Amino acid sequence: MIYTIGQLSKKTQCKIPTIRYYEEIGLLDKALRSAGNQRQYTSSQCQRLHFIRHSRALGFSLDEIRDLLNLNECHQADKVAMKHLADVRNKIKKLQHLEQELLMMINDCQNSISEDCLVLKKLNSIAIEDDADL
Known part of the structure; x- marks a missing residue:
């Protein structure tokens, strides 16, 4: 079958x-x-x-997709997929840490009777620490 670019776009949901x-x-x-x-x-x-x-x-990058498209053997594709899985797990771990930090900030703020915003103080202290790393 032959598709125009518009037909291909509709069939694949790709712009x-x-x-x-x-x-x-x-x-x-x-x-x-x-x-x-x-x-x-x-x-x-x-x-x-x-594909x-x-x-x-x-979540595969374009370079990873290029590698997958050029592979002929399953064990090679498996290596690319395993590396990607490790990257995904690492991102999940970082997001879980971020979630915990945000929850602590929110809880601290809600439990505080101070006029100073603990969320803003915490974010400011992180910014100062990041500047020190530069």
Whole structure:
């Protein structure tokens, strides 16, 4: 089946500028052109775009997707996926730490009868610590 860029966009839920960008950076093969110079995409390109969109939804970077697209063996793809999983777990750990810190700040503020805002004091002290690291 042949798709126009608009049809491909609707079928894959991918915006037209993004499709053009993926072509530009080589993630998606350049479309053939009709006699009227309209882009024409194949079912294979549609399937590849679905793969890219699903990979992006899972948080893979464009470089990781490029690596996955170029792999022929499962154990190689497994290594890329395992590295990505480690990155995701690290982000989750950082977000959980952030959640705990925010909860402590909020609880401190709600339990305080002081006119000084403990949330602002805490954020200011973090900013000063960060400046010291520079």
